[in-house]
Amino acid sequence: xxxxxxxxxxxxxxxxxxxxxxxxxxxxxxxxxxxxxxxxxxxxxxxxxxxxxxxxxxxxxxxxxxxxxxxxxxxxxxxxxxxxxxxxxxxxxxxxxxxxxxxxxxxxxxxxxxxxxxxxxxxxxxxxxxxxxxxxxxxxxxxxxxxxxxxxxxxxxxxxxxxxxxxxxxxxxxxxxxxxxxxxxxxxxxxxxxxxxxxxxxxxxxxxxxxxxxxxxxxxxxxxxxxxxxxxxxxxxxxxxxxxxxxxxxxxxxxxxxxxxxxxxxxxxxxxxxxxxxxxxxxxxxxxxxxxxxxxxxxxxxxxxxxxxxxxxxxxxxxxxxxxxxxxxxxxxxxxxxxxxxxxxxxxxxxxxxxxxxxxxxxxxxxxxxxxxxxxx
Ligand SMILES: Nc1ncnc2c1ncn2[C@@H]1O[C@H](COP(=O)(O)OP(=O)(O)O)[C@@H](O)[C@H]1O
Ligand SMILES: N[C@@H](CCC(=O)OP(=O)(O)O)C(=O)O
Numbered sequence: 001x002x003x004x005x006x007x008x009x010x011x012x013x014x015x016x017x018x019x020x021x022x023x024x025x026x027x028x029x030x031x032x033x034x035x036x037x038x039x040x041x042x043x044x045x046x047x048x049x050x051x052x053x054x055x056x057x058x059x060x061x062x063x064x065x066x067x068x069x070x071x072x073x074x075x076x077x078x079x080x081x082x083x084x085x086x087x088x089x090x091x092x093x094x095x096x097x098x099x100x101x102x103x104x105x106x107x108x109x110x111x112x113x114x115x116x117x118x119x120x121x122x123x124x125x126x127x128x129x130x131x132x133x134x135x136x137x138x139x140x141x142x143x144x145x146x147x148x149x150x151x152x153x154x155x156x157x158x159x160x161x162x163x164x165x166x167x168x169x170x171x172x173x174x175x176x177x178x179x180x181x182x183x184x185x186x187x188x189x190x191x192x193x194x195x196x197x198x199x200x201x202x203x204x205x206x207x208x209x210x211x212x213x214x215x216x217x218x219x220x221x222x223x224x225x226x227x228x229x230x231x232x233x234x235x236x237x238x239x240x241x242x243x244x245x246x247x248x249x250x251x252x253x254x255x256x257x258x259x260x261x262x263x264x265x266x267x268x269x270x271x272x273x274x275x276x277x278x279x280x281x282x283x284x285x286x287x288x289x290x291x292x293x294x295x296x297x298x299x300x301x302x303x304x305x306x307x308x309x310x311x312x313x314x315x316x317x318x319x320x321x322x323x324x325x326x327x328x329x330x331x332x333x334x335x336x337x338x339x340x341x342x343x344x345x346x347x348x349x350x351x352x353x354x355x356x357x358x359x360x361x362x363x364x365x366x367x368x369x370x371x372x373x374x375x376x377x
């Protein structure tokens with residue numbers, strides 16, 4: 001696709017019908033670990049304006065842990081995972097109470113959705129999340145999403161909400177993603193470094209990253225810093241979604257297409273959101289090793305992975321879990337959702353569909369990974 005100009009990208013954001021806005025912990029709380037109602041209300045005012053003008057707004061809000069630790073008696077954001085989960089359980093309620101009251105001033109309802117990575121990998125859950133979000137938007141409500149910190153196991157937590165917001169933008173087929181944080185833009189290096197300069201427009205986030213020095217969080221409540229925000233902007237860009245990164249105080253102007261913060265152009269046309277979700281979110285639990293023929297077929301982009309072309313299965317997984325598809329040299333070719341439990345697969349390897357049907361029964365006469373559930377990496 002042709003690279004759009006900054007003006008075109010800003011205009012696309014201003015005209016977005018469905019918009020996903022992500023706000024970080026540091027933009028909603030005081031360092032002491034209490035919500036800052038003034039900043040939260042200012043953000044809600046900007047979002048309500050877009051909603052009342054007919055836009056469909058999804059808010060991905062961090063801040064549960066930051067809002068909870070002060071009330072639970074911690075002096076600072078705890079580092080122990082169980083402490084963080086307890087703080088999130090308390091803080092999420094406090095956060096939603098504030099949002100409910102703030103949106104109610106504009107006659108708007110909010111709906112809370114808490115998501116874990118593992119909840120959203122299985123096709124059934126993916127469809128449920130999508131359907132609930134769409135119905136909330138159709139009913140005029142503002143969905144407010146956070147990671148389900150109290151349940152998510154640490155190994156597969158997103159941890160920050162930046163990447164989650166880009167995946168949500170995919171799910172709701174958003175026209176724009178707005179990343180709000182405590183710095184007004186992306187800089188050529190962390191803003192406290194002398195000589196770092198604001199970047200107003202990034203036509204290709206993948207190549208730009210080679211020239212920008214991004215660092216971790218600059219606050220004591222945020223997570224991920226600019227690294228995960230760039231990853232979110234990249235996921236949005238390759239999904240065909242323009243994005244803008246700025247500080248929460250600039251939320252209104254950013255959504256109006258004013259030249260604030262940093263705008264990122266889309267770098268591909270839109271793909272299937274479900275496939276993108278598998279590619280970006282699904283955490284692989286094992287590996288299917290393809291022989292040369294199957295590897296070539298998978299690389300071609302339109303083939304399912306058949307048991308006849310698989311030489312080895314590694315790891316333990318259940319049907320519906322994500323797996324890597326590797327070639328025999330160990331290169332990752334694709335990510336996909338397995339059609340069978342790992343323990344069922346060894347007896348299927350090397351057999352064609354007719355043999356699977358004859359020896360194992362009709363229920364085994366299917367691909368190990370169907371092409372609809374497979375994304376090249
Ligand atoms: N190149 C960069 N440009 C801008 N900010 C950067 C850069 N590298 C690192 N940062 C840091 O990223 C921080 C924002 O991330 P984070 O603290 O995780 O915020 P949030 O809570 O909003 O997710 C900024 O405050 C800044 O200190
Ligand atoms: N889900 C967590 C998000 C953790 C976090 O701090 O994220 P962020 O501020 O977006 O870097 C919370 O609500 O506290």
